[in-house]
Amino acid sequence: MTDNGEPDNPAQVHLNLFASGCGHHAAAWRAADSDVDRLGDISRWESLAQTAERGRLDAVFFPDGQAARTEALTAGPTWFLEPMTTLAAISQVTEHIGLVSSVSSTFWDPFHAARFIASLDHISGGRAGLNIVTSQLDAEARNHGMDALPNHAVRYARAGEFAETLKELWGSWPAESIVADRSGRYTETSQLKKINHDDRWFRVDGPLNIPTPPQKQPVIFQAGVSEPGRDLAASHAEGVFTVAWDSQGARGFRKDVRARTAAMGRNPDHVRVMPGLVTYIGSTEEEARRYQQELNELLPVEAALHNLSAFLGVDATSWDPDAEFPELPPVSECDAAPGRSALVRHIIAHAGRRGGSSSGPDDLRRPTVRELLGYLAAGGGHATLVGTPEQAADEIIRWIDCGAADGFNIMPPSMPHGLDTFVDQVVPVLQERGRFRREYEGTTLRENLLG
Numbered sequence: 001m002t003d004n005g006e007p008d009n010p011a012q013v014h015l016n017l018f019a020s021g022c023g024h025h026a027a028a029w030r031a032a033d034s035d036v037d038r039l040g041d042i043s044r045w046e047s048l049a050q051t052a053e054r055g056r057l058d059a060v061f062f063p064d065g066q067a068a069r070t071e072a073l074t075a076g077p078t079w080f081l082e083p084m085t086t087l088a089a090i091s092q093v094t095e096h097i098g099l100v101s102s103v104s105s106t107f108w109d110p111f112h113a114a115r116f117i118a119s120l121d122h123i124s125g126g127r128a129g130l131n132i133v134t135s136q137l138d139a140e141a142r143n144h145g146m147d148a149l150p151n152h153a154v155r156y157a158r159a160g161e162f163a164e165t166l167k168e169l170w171g172s173w174p175a176e177s178i179v180a181d182r183s184g185r186y187t188e189t190s191q192l193k194k195i196n197h198d199d200r201w202f203r204v205d206g207p208l209n210i211p212t213p214p215q216k217q218p219v220i221f222q223a224g225v226s227e228p229g230r231d232l233a234a235s236h237a238e239g240v241f242t243v244a245w246d247s248q249g250a251r252g253f254r255k256d257v258r259a260r261t262a263a264m265g266r267n268p269d270h271v272r273v274m275p276g277l278v279t280y281i282g283s284t285e286e287e288a289r290r291y292q293q294e295l296n297e298l299l300p301v302e303a304a305l306h307n308l309s310a311f312l313g314v315d316a317t318s319w320d321p322d323a324e325f326p327e328l329p330p331v332s333e334c335d336a337a338p339g340r341s342a343l344v345r346h347i348i349a350h351a352g353r354r355g356g357s358s359s360g361p362d363d364l365r366r367p368t369v370r371e372l373l374g375y376l377a378a379g380g381g382h383a384t385l386v387g388t389p390e391q392a393a394d395e396i397i398r399w400i401d402c403g404a405a406d407g408f409n410i411m412p413p414s415m416p417h418g419l420d421t422f423v424d425q426v427v428p429v430l431q432e433r434g435r436f437r438r439e440y441e442g443t444t445l446r447e448n449l450l451g
Contacts (some may be wrong), residue, residue, distance in 0.1 A: 011400050012090055013436045014272050014407025014449060015427075016059045016100070017052040019045070021077055023414035024278055025378035027298035030046050031077050031414060039077055042089050048415060049090045051439075052097055055423030056437050058449050059098030059129060061221075061241075061409060066140035076301065084116050091124035098445030100129040100221060105162035106155050107135065109145045110197075111204055113162075115168040118213040126214030131221040131241060132232070134159050148182060156228035158201045158431075163220060163236040165202055168195040170217050172207030188385055202415055211350035213445045226255065231296050232259035237271060238450060241409055243274040243381050250404035270450055275399075276382035277408040281392055281421045288386045296374035304373045311376075323369040343381050346373070351375060351384075378413045389425040396426075 007230045016191075022029040022036050029036040038044040062083035062117075069310045083101035091099055099120060103113050113130070121128035134155035135141070138148040143391070149155065177191035195206035222229065222237035233240045239255055244250035250273075258268035282288030301321050309316045313334030317327065325348050329339060351367045369376070375384055385392050398404045412418025430436035442448045 010435060011406070013430055014274060014398060015055075015057045015398055015436070016061050016098075016264050016274060016407070016409045017048070017057055017366070017416070017419065018063075018276060018409040018411045019048055020063055020411075021080060021415075023378075024382075025295045025374070025419055026076055026376060027295055027300075028414040030298045033293065033417065034414065035416070036077060042081065042086065045081065046088055046090055048357075048419060049094050049097060051416065051423055053094050055427045056440060057097060057410070057423075058407070059100045059127075059445060060087075060090065060234060061103065061131065063131075064102040064133075065137075066104060066135065066386045067137055069137075069139070070178075075300065081093055084120065087128075088120060088123055091120065091127065096127075096443070096448070098127045098129055098132055098219070098449065099124055100135045100219070100445075102131040104135045104140075105132050105159040106149065107140070108162075109204075110162050110165035110169060110202055111206075111208065114166050115210055117166075117218050118170060118208065118210045121215055121218050122210070122212030126180055126446070128213070129219035129221060129239070129445050130221055132159055132163055132236075133223055152226065153228060156224070156232055157228075159232055161201045163198055163232070165204055166220075167217055167236075168197060169204065169206055169208040170212060173209070173211045173345040175211040178211060193325070203226040205321055212451070215444050216444075219445050219449060230257055230260055233257055233271070234264045234266070238446075240271060240273045242273060242275050244404070245346055245381055245383055247399050247402055247404040250275050250399065254343055254403060254405065259284060271441060272406040272448050274407045274409050276379060276411050277407050278379040278382050278384040278397075278411045279392060279422050279426070280386040280413055281389060281418070281425055283388065283425075285387050285391065288388065291338070292374060292386050292413070293442040295378070296370050299370075299373055299377055301370070301373070304377065305369075308344075308373065308376070312341055315345065316369075319349040319369050321373070322368055324366050325372055327367055344376070347375055347381065348372060379411055382411060383408075389429045392422075392426045393429040393433065393435075396430065397433065400435070421434050 022034045028034055035044060036355055054059050065084050072449040087099040087101055117128050135149060141149045161308050172193045172195050174191050177188045180186055192207045196206040201269060219238050220236050221235040221239040221241055223241040223380060225242055234257060242253055244253060255271060255272040261271050280288045280292040282291055305316045305319060334341060385395055410422055429437060431438050440448055442451050
């Protein structure tokens with residue numbers, strides 16, 4: 001221990017940029033300074049990735065979807081550029097930052113996915129990763145020749161076989177088999193391996209028609225929090241994206257995933273658990289709360305209260321948005337999905353400020369109706385920080401040191417402003433405290449995330 005009681009080798013914080021739309025607040029696109037008119041401009045996404053790289057973040061992560069969600073388009077933009085294409089472009093204007101996209105194991109086949117990710121890894125010099133998801137909407141299934149999604153258990157069984165087949169394919173054409181002998185022999189084909197995979201969901205002969213990528217195996221992330229999702233993470237993931245409002249719940253999730261990973265014969269220290277983190281940062285706490293309030297005031301209140309009514313199973317349409325959130329009837333008296341209702345009730349119980357001075361998601365003050373709507377509109381259950389750079393660094397380090405996380409997926413409420421502020425103001429504080437890199441240690445995503 002150091003003289004001030006700090007550990008000699010404190011754990012380093014890992015940070016990704018979770019890039020989506022104009023930011024993670026649903027009303028960010030309506031702000032006067034938003035760049036909503038540039039969502040299809042690749043230079044915008046390149047610039048965001050360059051900012052994240054300037055902050056020495058591990059990776060930029062893009063979600064993906066397989067449906068237009070036309071019912072939501074009135075309220076705001078739901079589209080974005082196809083992420084694999086976007087990441088390939090970003091790879092050409094960055095040098096170090098990892099490049100991660102969600103890939104649906106329900107709709108992709110392993111050969112196709114392995115080829116895309118291997119190509120991105122070659123193009124970027126070893127910076128590719130993928131987040132295996134199982135998809136959630138029947139509308140997505142109907143765009144892929146299905147009447148509806150398979151049930152939850154089936155989707156996760158398929159995802160496990162998908163991940164295993166990916167890894168087999170990435171090793172099926174060893175890069176060292178390429179001799180490029182100009183006298184007439186290019187590849188020592190005896191080293192290539194047919195994987196001959198033939199199981200419940202996939203039949204794949206192999207080998208892959210792309211040599212082993214620079215990382216050997218691009219980094220696999222996983223984002224499910226259900227029992228099958230945790231098992232999938234324990235079996236295959238090196239990064240785990242999760243939703244956690246407070247550190248107590250996050251600590252339990254991380255402990256469980258690590259235990260399952262060890263039970264699978266894998267080293268849990270080689271798995272990074274990274275909850276999402278919505279960050280409202282200001283030079284003062286008042287400025288940070290004003291930033292949050294300005295975005296919250298752009299929410300269409302009538303529609304938001306209607307959605308809240310569905311979440312809670314009570315009629316909230318006449319509630320005063322600026323009044324303290326009212327007491328709710330018992331869950332047994334509400335007609336709502338238990339999971340959604342429990343999430344909202346948990347946020348109500350734990351959101352706000354303790355004594356008017358603290359900034360983290362574990363603080364206690366009953367929020368106003370508008371504040372609750374804002375929390376749901378910006379991350380919908382992800383941890384939320386509102387405060388100064390020093391307060392943000394304090395809270396991030398606290399989560400790491402109490403075992404709640406290995407790092408975070410940073411979810412700026414608006415972009416580029418929220419990202420610029422985090423990189424320029426919070427990252428330097430973490431660096432000064434010796435908890436975050438000043439330079440990239442490795443050349444690949446695997447080295448920087450896990451090394």
